[in-house]
Structure formats: structure tokens, C-alpha cells
Amino acid sequence: DTGVSQNPRHKITKRGQNVTFRCDPISEHNRLYWYRQTLGQGPEFLTYFQNEAQLEKSRLLSDRFSAERPKGSFSTLEIQRTEQGDSAMYLCASSFPRQNTGELFFGEGSRLTVL
Amino acid sequence: SQKIEQNSEALNIQEGKTATLTCNYTNYSPAYLQWYRQDPGRGPVFLLLIRENEKEKRKERLKVTFDTTLKQSLFHITASQPADSATYLCALDSRSDYKLSFGAGTTVTVRA
Numbered sequence: 224d225t226g227v228s229q230n231p232r233h234k235i236t237k238r239g240q241n242v243t244f245r246c247d248p249i250s251e252h253n254r255l256y257w258y259r260q261t262l263g264q265g266p267e268f269l270t271y272f273q274n275e276a277q278l279e280k281s282r283l284l285s286d287r288f289s290a291e292r293p294k295g296s297f298s299t300l301e302i303q304r305t306e307q308g309d310s311a312m313y314l315c316a317s318s319f320p321r322q323n324t325g326e327l328f329f330g331e332g333s334r335l336t337v338l
Numbered sequence: 339s340q341k342i343e344q345n346s347e348a349l350n351i352q353e354g355k356t357a358t359l360t361c362n363y364t365n366y367s368p369a370y371l372q373w374y375r376q377d378p379g380r381g382p383v384f385l386l387l388i389r390e391n392e393k394e395k396r397k398e399r400l401k402v403t404f405d406t407t408l409k410q411s412l413f414h415i416t417a418s419q420p421a422d423s424a425t426y427l428c429a430l431d432s433r434s435d436y437k438l439s440f441g442a443g444t445t446v447t448v449r450a
Contacts, residue, residue, distance in 0.1 A: 227381075256437070258440075263442065264442050264443075265342075265427050265429075265440030265441050265442045265443050266382065266427075266440045267440070268437055268438070268439065271437060279437065314381055314382075316381075325370070325372070325387075325431050325438060326372065326384045326387060327382075327384065327438060328384070329381030329382050329383070330381050331379075331380055331381050332379075332380070332381050334379075
């Protein structure tokens with residue numbers, strides 16, 4: 224068990240560029256979540272998957288954001304035409320719902336800076 | 339609207355003392371409440387979970403209470419150590435799925 228892995232850890236981009244983040248969850252976990260966290264705030268829910276199905280997207284997620292989880296394993300979060308307001312830490316988490324507790328295992332996050 | 343509020347001020351305490359953090363919520367009916375620890379630049383790490391029918395839960399030097407009437411949870415770190423310095427987040431489920439909503443966190447600094 225190597226934990227939840229996220230890449231890249233840091234990304235600096237210019238406004239208008241597209242960026243993609245990858246998340247590899249804990250292998251037996253079938254639920255995968257994306258959260259966004261800005262300085263001084265708690266993680267904010269963006270979207271989650273059960274296996275390959277995307278079950279919910281936050282209303283905060285604009286059309287520029289898209290997430291996929293092909294084959295129910297790793298997931299990608301793409302942000303198109305980045306804006307300075309997209310600068311944040313993007314956190315991925317996974318869980319194993321048979322535990323029936325909803326405890327989330329987070330990765331170390333991908334920090335995005337939009338110039 | 340739904341709201342989760344944690345201590346607005348950072349907590350600075352002397353080593354060996356007990357740190358007490360609060361988490362108040364409105365317009366939630368959580369089945370359980372969770373506490374996480376987050377170090378700077380790192381992802382949150384799960385600490386404790388307490389269910390709606392539980393009053394208190396302990397794990398080593400940590401204690402959590404949950405009062406669904408007051409809509410409040412208290413998180414205690416006893417015999418605090420400098421290594422306990424971090425931000426502590428409370429999180430509630432939405433009952434409909436395992437999506438968690440987080441408070442803004444309370445930063446604790448333990449002085450040696």
C-alpha cells in the first residue's frame with residue numbers, strides 16, 4: 224500500500240493555458256474524490272467517482288474543469304483556459320466504502336499557480 | 339445555508355497543556371463527524387471519527403465529543419507536544435453519500 228499519489232506536486236502556468244493533474248488512488252479503493260483548497264480554507268468538494276462513474280460534480284466546478292477515471296483506476300483533473308482564481312491546492316482522496324465510515328485517504332496534493 | 343465553523347483564532351499553547359478545538363455546524367444532520375490533521379503543504383490525514391449516537395471517542399492523547407443537540411464537536415489534545423503543531427480540520431458527511439464537507443480548520447502551535 225503506497226497511499227494516494229498525485230502528480231505533479233507543483234505546477235506553474237500562465238493564464239489561458241491548460242493543465243492536467245493525475246491521481247493514483249489506493250488500489251482497492253473504488254471511490255475517488257477531488258477537492259480544492261485555498262489558503263486558510265478547508266478542502267472544498269469538486270467531484271467524485273465510484274469506479275469509473277462520475278457520480279457528482281459540485282456547482283462550483285465550471286465547464287473549464289473536467290475529470291475522468293477511465294477503467295476505475297487513476298483519475299485526471301483537467302483545467303482548461305486557466306485563470307488566476309484557479310490557483311489552489313488540488314487534493315485527491317480515495318476511500319473504501321465497505322468500511323462504512325467514509326474516512327478519506329488524501330494524497331499530498333498538486334499545487335497550481337496561475338500567473 | 340449549511341455552515342461548519344471552527345475556532346476562528348489560532349491556538350497557541352504551552353507544551354503539556356490541553357488544546358481544545360471547537361467545531362460548530364448548522365443545517366447538517368451528519369451521521370458522523372471526522373477530524374483530520376494537516377501539516378503545511380501536505381494533504382489532510384485522518385485522525386478520528388465519531389458517530390451521531392456516540393458521545394465521546396478517544397485515541398491515545400486525542401479525545402472527541404459530539405453533541406448533536408448543540409450541533410457541536412470538541413476535539414482535545416491532552417499532554418500536548420510541539421509535534422502536535424498543525425492545522426486541525428473537522429468534516430461532516432452529507433448523509434446522502436460519503437462526500438465530506440470541511441471546516442476552515444484551526445491552527446495549533448505548541449510551544450516547548
